[in-house]
Amino acid sequence: MSRLFDPTLFSLHSLVGLMWTVLAFYLMFSARGRRWLSNPWSILVAGVALAVALRIVTAQIGVLTELAGGIKPLDVQYAYGHDNIIAFADALGTSGRRAYAMFQLGQDALAPPAFVCFLMAVYRATIRAAAVQSLCTALAFIYLIAVLIANNLMPVIMLNFPATDMPPLPLLYRLVPFADTIKYTIHGAAWLVIIAAWLAQAVKLWRSRG
Numbered sequence: 001m002s003r004l005f006d007p008t009l010f011s012l013h014s015l016v017g018l019m020w021t022v023l024a025f026y027l028m029f030s031a032r033g034r035r036w037l038s039n040p041w042s043i044l045v046a047g048v049a050l051a052v053a054l055r056i057v058t059a060q061i062g063v064l065t066e067l068a069g070g071i072k073p074l075d076v077q078y079a080y081g082h083d084n085i086i087a088f089a090d091a092l093g094t095s096g097r098r099a100y101a102m103f104q105l106g107q108d109a110l111a112p113p114a115f116v117c118f119l120m121a122v123y124r125a126t127i128r129a130a131a132v133q134s135l136c137t138a139l140a141f142i143y144l145i146a147v148l149i150a151n152n153l154m155p156v157i158m159l160n161f162p163a164t165d166m167p168p169l170p171l172l173y174r175l176v177p178f179a180d181t182i183k184y185t186i187h188g189a190a191w192l193v194i195i196a197a198w199l200a201q202a203v204k205l206w207r208s209r210g
Contacts, residue, residue: 009102009155013056017109024113024144027120028137037124046114046121053114060107067096075108075150079181082173089161101155112147115187116140123194132197139190143183150179 027033036042064073068091074080089097123136154176160169 009098009105011102011106013106014109017106017113020110020113020117021144021148024116024120027117028140034124037121040125042121043118043125046118050114050118053110056107057111060103064092064096064100064103067099068092073100073103074154074177075104075180077180078184080177082177085157085173085177086164089158092158097158097161101158104151104154104158108151112144112151116144119143119187119190119194123190123197127194127197128201129197132193136190136193139186139193143186143190146179146182146186150176150183153179 027037061073061076065071068088071088071091074085074088077084092100119136119140123133127133127136153172157169157172157176160166163169164173
């Protein structure tokens with residue numbers, strides 16, 4: 001089993017991503033964080049931070065796609081499976097697999113907290129119903145846990161390829177795709193809840209003025 005905690009796999013992006021993730025959890029569960037996110041200006045701040053993170057991440061996704069001969073990285077594919085992992089890892093080659101592991105532990109560590117902070121800023125600042133805010137917080141928490149699992153365990157798969165049956169690799173070949181699928185599903189569900197809440201608030205406002 002290849003050693004994951006090789007310090008050469010990590011970068012400044014890894015540290016920034018870790019600090020940002022800690023901040024996201026603080027904003028999620030602390031009273032002060034909830035108050036700050038209730039300010040409409042938090043949407044702008046979180047949106048700018050998200051745009052910067054996405055620019056960094058998408059640039060590296062393009063590089064990895066070229067390394068894999070046109071195959072998109074697994075974490076931007078929805079509902080991929082065992083065979084997709086094998087095809088992508090094989091196409092990357094040894095150096096490409098290491099680059100993908102470093103990406104997941106580095107640049108891609110910026111995306112999850114960026115998405116979560118923007119999501120929280122939007123629903124905290126624009127939705128009045130406490131029950132809806134609680135539901136969105138639960139979805140944000142599940143999303144963040146799922147993506148952290150996927151991003152931190154996919155490197156284990158990549159660094160040990162072509163080995164696939166050495167424990168705990170068989171488990172990871174099932175767990176990581178499941179976590180990534182949950183990531184996208186929950187993120188989409190959270191935005192559907194937000195949009196539904198906006199519509200409900202608009203209808204309530206319209207009726208009150210009628």
